[in-house]
Amino acid sequence: MANPVTAMEALQKELDRLNRRPGLSATVDKVDQIIEMLIAAKDEIVKSGMDKYVASASVTKLQNPIKAKFEQINDDLKGVVATQRKLGKSLDKHFPVKDLPSEHDAMADQEPLINRAIAMHLLREGQFSVASTFIEETGDAATLDPVNTVIEGQEDQVSADDEYDDEPMDEDRDNDDEDDEGNDEDEYMSPLEAVTGSGLQQLKTLSSLQSHELEAKFSQMYSILQDIKSRNLLSAIEWARSNSVELEARGSNLEFELSKLQYVWLFKGPSVNGLPDDERNGTAGALLYAQQNFWRFGNRYTGEIQQLANAQIYACNLAESPYRHIFSTETAFADVASSFTREFCSLLGLSAQSPLYIAVTAGALALPLLIKYQQAARAKGTEWTTTNELAFETPLPEKMLYHSIFVCPVSKEQTTEQNPPMMIPCGHVLAKETLQRLLKGTRFKCPYCPAEGLEKDARRIMI
Amino acid sequence: MADHEASKINHDNHLLLASRLFTYSDQPLLRLPYELLRKNFRTAHFTVEKDSTNFTKLLRETATASIDSKISPENVVQNLDTMLTRMRALKRKLSTYADEETRLYKQLDARVAHLRELSDMHSVDDVKYEAWSRKRLDRLLVDYMLRHNYNTSAQALANEREMHDLVDVETFLAMSKIKQSLQNGSVSEALVWCSNNKKELRKLQSNLEFLLRCQEYVELLRLNTPEKSIEAIAHAKKWLAPFQEQYPFTVREMAALLAHRPTDKDLPPKYAAWYSADRWDKLARAFVDAHNELLGLPTFPLLHTALSSGLSALKTPACHGTQTTTSSSQPGHSQTSMTTSVCPICSIELNELAKNVPYAHHSKSHLDNDLLLLPNGRVYGQAKLDEYAAKAGLADDKVKDLVTGEIYSRASLKKVFA
Numbered sequence: 001m002a003n004p005v006t007a008m009e010a011l012q013k014e015l016d017r018l019n020r021r022p023g024l025s026a027t028v029d030k031v032d033q034i035i036e037m038l039i040a041a042k043d044e045i046v047k048s049g050m051d052k053y054v055a056s057a058s059v060t061k062l063q064n065p066i067k068a069k070f071e072q073i074n075d076d077l078k079g080v081v082a083t084q085r086k087l088g089k090s091l092d093k094h095f096p097v098k099d100l101p102s103e104h105d106a107m108a109d110q111e112p113l114i115n116r117a118i119a120m121h122l123l124r125e126g127q128f129s130v131a132s133t134f135i136e137e138t139g140d141a142a143t144l145d146p147v148n149t150v151i152e153g154q155e156d157q158v159s160a161d162d163e164y165d166d167e168p169m170d171e172d173r174d175n176d177d178e179d180d181e182g183n184d185e186d187e188y189m190s191p192l193e194a195v196t197g198s199g200l201q202q203l204k205t206l207s208s209l210q211s212h213e214l215e216a217k218f219s220q221m222y223s224i225l226q227d228i229k230s231r232n233l234l235s236a237i238e239w240a241r242s243n244s245v246e247l248e249a250r251g252s253n254l255e256f257e258l259s260k261l262q263y264v265w266l267f268k269g270p271s272v273n274g275l276p277d278d279e280r281n282g283t284a285g286a287l288l289y290a291q292q293n294f295w296r297f298g299n300r301y302t303g304e305i306q307q308l309a310n311a312q313i314y315a316c317n318l319a320e321s322p323y324r325h326i327f328s329t330e331t332a333f334a335d336v337a338s339s340f341t342r343e344f345c346s347l348l349g350l351s352a353q354s355p356l357y358i359a360v361t362a363g364a365l366a367l368p369l370l371i372k373y374q375q376a377a378r379a380k381g382t383e384w385t386t387t388n389e390l391a392f393e394t395p396l397p398e399k400m401l402y403h404s405i406f407v408c409p410v411s412k413e414q415t416t417e418q419n420p421p422m423m424i425p426c427g428h429v430l431a432k433e434t435l436q437r438l439l440k441g442t443r444f445k446c447p448y449c450p451a452e453g454l455e456k457d458a459r460r461i462m463i
Numbered sequence: 464m465a466d467h468e469a470s471k472i473n474h475d476n477h478l479l480l481a482s483r484l485f486t487y488s489d490q491p492l493l494r495l496p497y498e499l500l501r502k503n504f505r506t507a508h509f510t511v512e513k514d515s516t517n518f519t520k521l522l523r524e525t526a527t528a529s530i531d532s533k534i535s536p537e538n539v540v541q542n543l544d545t546m547l548t549r550m551r552a553l554k555r556k557l558s559t560y561a562d563e564e565t566r567l568y569k570q571l572d573a574r575v576a577h578l579r580e581l582s583d584m585h586s587v588d589d590v591k592y593e594a595w596s597r598k599r600l601d602r603l604l605v606d607y608m609l610r611h612n613y614n615t616s617a618q619a620l621a622n623e624r625e626m627h628d629l630v631d632v633e634t635f636l637a638m639s640k641i642k643q644s645l646q647n648g649s650v651s652e653a654l655v656w657c658s659n660n661k662k663e664l665r666k667l668q669s670n671l672e673f674l675l676r677c678q679e680y681v682e683l684l685r686l687n688t689p690e691k692s693i694e695a696i697a698h699a700k701k702w703l704a705p706f707q708e709q710y711p712f713t714v715r716e717m718a719a720l721l722a723h724r725p726t727d728k729d730l731p732p733k734y735a736a737w738y739s740a741d742r743w744d745k746l747a748r749a750f751v752d753a754h755n756e757l758l759g760l761p762t763f764p765l766l767h768t769a770l771s772s773g774l775s776a777l778k779t780p781a782c783h784g785t786q787t788t789t790s791s792s793q794p795g796h797s798q799t800s801m802t803t804s805v806c807p808i809c810s811i812e813l814n815e816l817a818k819n820v821p822y823a824h825h826s827k828s829h830l831d832n833d834l835l836l837l838p839n840g841r842v843y844g845q846a847k848l849d850e851y852a853a854k855a856g857l858a859d860d861k862v863k864d865l866v867t868g869e870i871y872s873r874a875s876l877k878k879v880f881a
Contacts, residue, residue: 355807363773
């Protein structure tokens with residue numbers, strides 16, 4: 001499909017044409033007319049007192065008009081068929097049926113994990129009622145699912161065997177492995193898992209109990225966001241203050257940003273902020289607010305606080321003062337709202353935007369390339385194999401790159417934990433495997449500059 | 464960081480991708496209502512043709528007989544009443560089809576409009592793209608829920624998002640009814656569906672009807688009485704024999720089944736399999752496959768397709784690593800607001816799910832500008848170090864590690880050429 005715009009226009013045209021055609025409702029009308037003719041004929045016969053001649057005349061003269069009606073109906077319908085066919089052709093031309101990658105469904109066995117991701121997505125989007133319906137429905141399905149029952153049955157079998165087994169050595173070893181895995185999971189426990197319980201089993205399902213806690217968190221987030229939207233920062237400031245230790249550890253200055261905006265908002269006075277015109281509002285109110293609250297920040301933001309205070313002098317002609325940029329609130333509320341969302345989610349161990357949304361969007365962007373690659377692979381007769389790394393590039397917009405990527409300039413390979421980036425004394429960076437290939441004994445020459453180095457002077461770096 | 468030239472190519476690429484998107488992932492979006500529209504129309508057309516032939520015949524006969532004085536005026540009126548009843552029945556049927564037609568037109572209009580929104584955008588950076596993409600996600604979620612029988616949730620989400628015309632609730636609910644009836648051990652609903660789609664199923668060379676007829680036969684034998692066995696033989700003659708050529712092996716097996724009682728202790732496994740309870744699950748699956756193939760629906764939810772390609776495209780070696788990289792945002796590891804937002808693959812919603820998919824292939828580095836090496840081996844862009852130092856209120860000659868929080872003097876930093 002070369003041009004989506006013209007394709008959509010062509011399709012729209014056919015659809016409009018089809019819409020203009022008298023469809024089945026017109027046929028219903030015509031059948032109605034036939035019914036009326038029948039009733040009229042019947043009435044005529046009854047009115048005549050069941051006269052023999054009237055009866056035969058009435059039915060005879062019904063024949064032609066009814067036949068004509070049916071012919072009209074048929075013509076209508078045939079016309080629609082033709083137009084439908086055109087729409088079909090247009091669909092074939094502009095939206096040819098192409099095979100989706102269907103050789104294997106990597107997600108087929110992941111239903112519990114997908115369900116959990118969906119439930120969390122619905123909760124974070126504030127779709128609380130849909131989320132609880134979904135959690136309930138998937139919970140029921142999980143208990144009814146024959147596959148799960150089978151697995152449970154097998155586990156019972158194993159434990160029953162254990163009891164009678166004289167040498168349960170193998171089982172013991174298995175259990176040890178499982179324990180180790182469990183420990184690994186614990187290491188990655190996030191704040192959210194601490195809230196919602198941890199462990200592999202809980203990871204896979206989201207019980208209603210956990211979801212209630214999440215729901216409570218997210219409804220708090222939405223109510224605060226609603227307040228910010230209506231220019232009320234107090235609930236957000238209160239939240240930031242009660243989490244100030246965690247926020248400061250993250251290097252976030254959300255609390256200060258919020259307080260600063262509150263100062264600015266009060267400063268603007270009742271004509272702008274619509275708050276009561278009293279001593280807690282206006283320039284005086286802002287100053288009062290600053291005196292009561294800014295001490296918390298110590299000397300972390302001395303410069304900015306000075307600017308805010310200095311602005312008092314320019315209160316009458318702020319627009320021409322050097323401080324006008326601080327006092328423009330056009331995007332300020334939207335800005336603090338988005339940094340609030342980010343910090344709130346981060347403290348829960350969640351990304352600010354729904355991961356499911358990002359993954360599906362990225363997936364839609366990468367899909368055409370995946371299909372193209374698969375077609376090429378099939379044409380060449382090579383098998384589609386699942387390795388650690390995709391065999392082709394799937395470029396995404398800049399904002400969808402969350403980690404730094406280092407590709408070794410020599411081997412063109414991405415660095416990994418097994419093949420980490422190494423910085424050599426001249427400051428250039430190579431993948432470890434590349435460096436080993438360059439080694440002559442213990443020495444190597446930098447591929448980018450005349451410098452030489454010793455293997456022991458190369459150091460692993462973390463990018 | 465990518466230079467200008469590269470980012471421009473990238474941008475064009477995205478433009479192209481966005482525009483080509485719906486040829487793939489949104490394929491069934493227009494196909495399905497179109498196919499349903501045609502099907503609905505064909506059925507209506509067939510009904511009209513059949514009824515009108517019968518009707519005109521009766522009218523003609525009545526008229527001729529009346530002229531020839533073979534029937535009384537009372538009979539004429541009686542026949543007129545019969546015709547009226549038939550026409551009213553036809554009208555009722557046609558009204559149902561007309562309503563369905565209206566619904567499908569509405570769907571097609573809404574879907575074309577939805578896709579036009581996308582075709583009018585010029586890049587994924589378009590502000591409207593996010594809203595569109597969210598709508599797409601909601602569509603895929605409803606589709607996923609319907610395919611997994613989470614029907615209440617699917618309807619709740621469709622209602623909440625007011626997107627009934629963009630999802631196929633009716634189609635899947637009808638399907639799920641038939642599927643459930645099979646799981647409950649009843650073939651009749653599925654057989655009705657087969658006869659309504661006879662032509663198409665024949666074109667697909669589907670063996671669904673045959674399998675259902677076999678099951679009917681097996682159920683008669685299961686009762687294990689002489690009368691039922693005779694009934695089974697009659698059933699086989701009528702319904703299984705016509706498939707002799709197509710499925711000779713199975714038909715022979717069916718015949719052989721007569722020689723065994725379902726209660727036989729040493730029933731060979733291949734015969735026992737026909738009596739097994741999981742036959743019903745298999746039939747349900749066979750029905751779902753035939754249904755989806757017939758309507759051009761993908762075999763598994765598009766959400767799966769989009770997710771597995773998306774998880775891979777986003778995944779990096781760092782996402783499941785054991786060591787924190789400097790751009791790491793793994794939950795549980797110390798992190799700061801400077802290490803940007805949590806990566807969706809590292810976020811606990813998807814981390815486990817992404818474990819088994821390959822990570823993305825990159826042929827170019829994506830790094831910050833002016834990289835500096837801290838004495839602890841960690842590398843950051845200068846701008847980020849400056850910003851974090853300012854936020855932390857450090858003295859001018861100090862920087863702070865964004866992840867570990869260690870403080871170093873600027874003199875101890877080294878330039879990195881990556």
